[in-house]
Amino acid sequence: MDGNGRWAASRSLPRLEGHRRGAERLIEIVDACVDLGISTLTVFAFSAENWKRPADEISGLFKLGEWILRAHLSRLERRNVKLRVIGDLKAMPDFVRLPLQDAILASAKNTGLTLVVALNYGARQETLQAVQAMVQKAAEGKLNAAEINWASFAEHLETKGLPDPDLIIRTSGEHRLSNFLLLQSAYAEIVFASVHWPDFTKEQLHLALAEYAKRERRFGQTPEQLQTPPTP
Numbered sequence: 001m002d003g004n005g006r007w008a009a010s011r012s013l014p015r016l017e018g019h020r021r022g023a024e025r026l027i028e029i030v031d032a033c034v035d036l037g038i039s040t041l042t043v044f045a046f047s048a049e050n051w052k053r054p055a056d057e058i059s060g061l062f063k064l065g066e067w068i069l070r071a072h073l074s075r076l077e078r079r080n081v082k083l084r085v086i087g088d089l090k091a092m093p094d095f096v097r098l099p100l101q102d103a104i105l106a107s108a109k110n111t112g113l114t115l116v117v118a119l120n121y122g123a124r125q126e127t128l129q130a131v132q133a134m135v136q137k138a139a140e141g142k143l144n145a146a147e148i149n150w151a152s153f154a155e156h157l158e159t160k161g162l163p164d165p166d167l168i169i170r171t172s173g174e175h176r177l178s179n180f181l182l183l184q185s186a187y188a189e190i191v192f193a194s195v196h197w198p199d200f201t202k203e204q205l206h207l208a209l210a211e212y213a214k215r216e217r218r219f220g221q222t223p224e225q226l227q228t229p230p231t232p
């Protein structure tokens, strides 16, 4: 959800106003994903590197996070959305962490869109934690190094049980992944939108999906192989 700060600066507004408008846009995009029947939407709300920001911006963001959750909790239920978080929640203040944990529990039985909020998340940190957990298991004799494969490794990532992203949308004209789902995005299509996140309307989402639909996903195969049905 990149570009909130620049959206605000270009209107001579405080950065937090950009985040507030970004949060409102998030509600619209979640609704649009539900309407489209999308199975999983992951939003990068706060990166492990965002702690470097000024303290008042960080606390403003957390207050906004708490507000958006409280104001739209019933919507999760109404729209059958299951909430999940990836990232290190332990470092989050109680006023954000506790309602989030409650909402995750309350929405666990929902069967529609899975909304994954990446909070205090970083792909490198996630990878190192997975390696540490696996090394620990190996040291305890519970894991045989020779049997490690992608599937067993992925079980140790925070995204365990979630599908890999098919499409990653980066807003605000930036062309990088910024430590977001680096391993899971190995075969993701990436669409770069030039608009800042507060201007990323559901029409923009539809445009990104139309662009995705034009892509040929080969997963290492040749175009000819994709035409040939696999032999039984």
Ligand code: FPP
Binding pocket: 001, 002, 003, 004, 005, 006, 007, 019, 022, 023, 026, 044, 045, 046, 047, 050, 061, 062, 064, 065, 066, 068, 117, 172
């Ligand atoms: C990136 O824009 C956006 C963020 C770091 C925050 C996104 C969060 C929300 C939209 C609200 C939900 C909040 C929580 C905590 C659940 P930027 O500030 O990097 O914009 P810039 O690159 O233009 O400065």
